[in-house]
Amino acid sequence: MxxxxxxxxxxxxxxxxxxxxxxxxxxxxxxxxxxxxxxxxxxxxxxxxxxxxxxxxxxxxxxxxxxxxxxxxxxxxxxxxxxxxxxxxxxxxxxxxxxxxxxxxxxxxxxxxxxxxxxKLDLVETEALADLINAETESQRRFALLNAGGAQSELYEGWRRQLIHARAMIEAEIDFADEDDIPGSVLEAVWSGMRKLSSDIATHIDGFHAGEIIREGFDVVILGAPNAGKSSLFNALAKREAAIVSDEPGTTRDLIEVALDLHGLKVRLTDTAGLREQAGTVEGIGIKRAKERAESADLIVLLQDMTIAPPDIELPEGARALRIGTKVDLLAEEEQGKEAEFDLVVSGRTGQGLDKLLERLGELAERAAASAGDLLPTRLRHMELLNEGKAFIERALSGTDLELQAEDLRLAGERLGRIVGAVDVEDLLDVIFSQFCIGK
Missing domain, CATH: 3.30.1360.120 (Probable tRNA modification gtpase trme; domain 1)
Known part of the structure; x- marks a missing residue:
């Protein structure tokens, strides 16, 4: 142009x-x-x-x-x-x-x-270039570089070509049903290929969360009762005074977040308000936000003060949690057996157990992003179009009218084309390119 x-x-x-x-x-x-x-x-x-x-x-x-x-x-x-x-x-x-x-x-x-x-670029390569510019960790850099090189675009274009070929075979069957040039086994092979394609897309979609972890970070939320040592641990892991620490219960009333680089992955660590039943209006809002944040977390670090009886804290259903005993440095010698009740024990004051906790967080983040070397969906936009494309393929597979089935495959191919920008996507361009800095 x-x-x-x-x-x-x-x-x-x-x-x-x-x-x-x-x-x-x-x-x-x-x-x-x-x-x-x-x-x-x-x-x-x-x-x-x-x-x-x-x-x-x-x-x-x-x-x-x-x-x-x-x-x-x-x-x-x-x-x-x-x-x-x-x-x-x-x-x-x-x-x-x-x-x-x-x-x-x-x-x-x-x-x-x-x-x-x-x-010079398609939309997927463009988005990957933005990710490369914004990469903060080694895994983000590798992931963005793989997609910026066109690997993800080749995957979607390959699927789109399969759909185009399938449509061509179906339309040939419609147009030349009385001719001997189109063997009867062709349609059987077409539908077999479409079933496999639908399965491949479903597997690809399942990898979205791993891709999200690489791009956005492994989401860790610290929960616990007031004065369980959440802010002290948060500051110790962040290696700076990011949160106010006080003996007064309810000091932390809002969400405070820092980003850590562990095992080459971004880990987002969030400190929250102490959970308790009786709280003022402002503190109550903080507790509500803490519970809401925990519901979407990849991991909950549940802190319990080892020097007192643990309060009953209900975690979100299906939540993955690490039970961490705090203030281990204050335990009397006869109480050392309590350590076995927890996954790890730490002291925010002396630093005991912090290296082990960081190592464990890094391992869990690495495990959650185990598909980092694979081709994964990188945007919610991709997910929406992939789901729509898969739905059209499934509808074609369950249909009985060849003309309608061919149209469903055309619509599926159009959805995949919109991911890479092979069809009209003018309404998306302003959103995508606004992510870049001025000189890019």
């Missing part, structure tokens, strides 16, 4: 920095390079140039790299200016470039959007 205007933006990190990268894309790119750098730059070669304003005043000395379309990221002519990362330097360069007619500041995600519209 050809766009009437060219776009420019800072594509590197927050200023000031050692080096700043300003990216330019569009039909005015070559002219802009010649205007700012004095002459054109050789393709794909870093050239040291003096960059000047239109009045000839020097902006900075930096590297210029030119990528001719269509063999560039966006498919258009693209240039990158690598200059010193001072705010004034970058502001002056952007001002000089946008002063050229036909060049404007880019919107969030506009470079990647042009790459998509020019066929």
């Amino acid at each position: 050809r766009f009437s205007d060219s776009i420019v933006a800072l594509s590197s990190g927050k200023l000031p920095a050692g080096v700043a990268v300003v990216r330019l894309s569009g039909s005015r790119t070559r002219f802009a390079v010649e205007t700012i750098a004095g002459k054109s730059a050789p393709e794909r070669t870093a050239s040291l140039r003096k960059l000047r304003q239109t009045d000839g005043s020097l902006i900075d000395t930096g590297l210029v790299i030119f990528f001719a379309g269509p063999t560039s990221f966006t498919g258009e002519d693209v240039a990158e200016f690598q200059v010193h990362g001072g705010k004034a330097v970058v502001a002056a360069l952007l001002q000089a470039l946008t002063a050229i007619e036909g060049i404007r500041h880019a919107e969030p995600g506009e470079f990647t959007r042009r790459a998509f519209l020019n066929g």
Whole structure:
């Protein structure tokens, strides 16, 4: 596609920095390079140039790299200016470039959007690229890199091709029912293939939660009675004073969250209000939020003060929990046998047992994301379309009218096509590309 205007933006990190990268894309790119750098730059070669304003005043000395379309990221002519990362330097360069007619500041995600519209990326690769930019842990990086490389798109395109082939065979049976060219066994093979495809999609859908854990993090919620040591443990694991610690019951009244990197996975740890029956209005709201948060957690860490009789705390049905005994450092020698009643025992004050707890959390997160190396759905959008596609396949399998069955398979293929952007998805584009930063 050809766009009437060219776009420019800072594509590197927050200023000031050692080096700043300003990216330019569009039909005015070559002219802009010649205007700012004095002459054109050789393709794909870093050239040291003096960059000047239109009045000839020097902006900075930096590297210029030119990528001719269509063999560039966006498919258009693209240039990158690598200059010193001072705010004034970058502001002056952007001002000089946008002063050229036909060049404007880019919107969030506009470079990647042009790459998509020019066929350089599909929607799944685009979303994976956003995940790669936002990756905080090694597992997130590997997962995003696998999908950004097109592996997930190939899976969905392969399924879509199977549906197209099945439709072709069915329509051939409809159109040439009296001919000998279409063996009777063909339809049997088609429906056998569709049953397997439906099963494959169902297995793929089942992996969504593992993919969600990799992208969003393994969700751990700390529960316990007031003064069970929740905030002390939370601070000890976070290695900072993230939550207020006090002897007064009910100090924590809202949800407090930190992210840990354990075994290369993101683990989201949430501190909650102490659970008890009698509480004031504000504390009661905090307790309600704690219970609601626990219902969606991947793991509940239930803390119990070992120096007192444990209160009766009801966990959500089907919840996975670790029972942790706290304040082990305060136990009298004759009470040491209590340790056997818990999965682990810890002391937020001395640090006893914290390494074991972190190791256990990392192991459980790793087990929950055991499918990290597989191709998994990465967005709720994917899940909705996969479920719809599977439902159409199932309807086709249970049908008796070939024309209606062929239409169901067409609708199933259309749903898979919408995942990668092979059919009209204009209503999704603004949402997807708005996730990107300005220079991407």
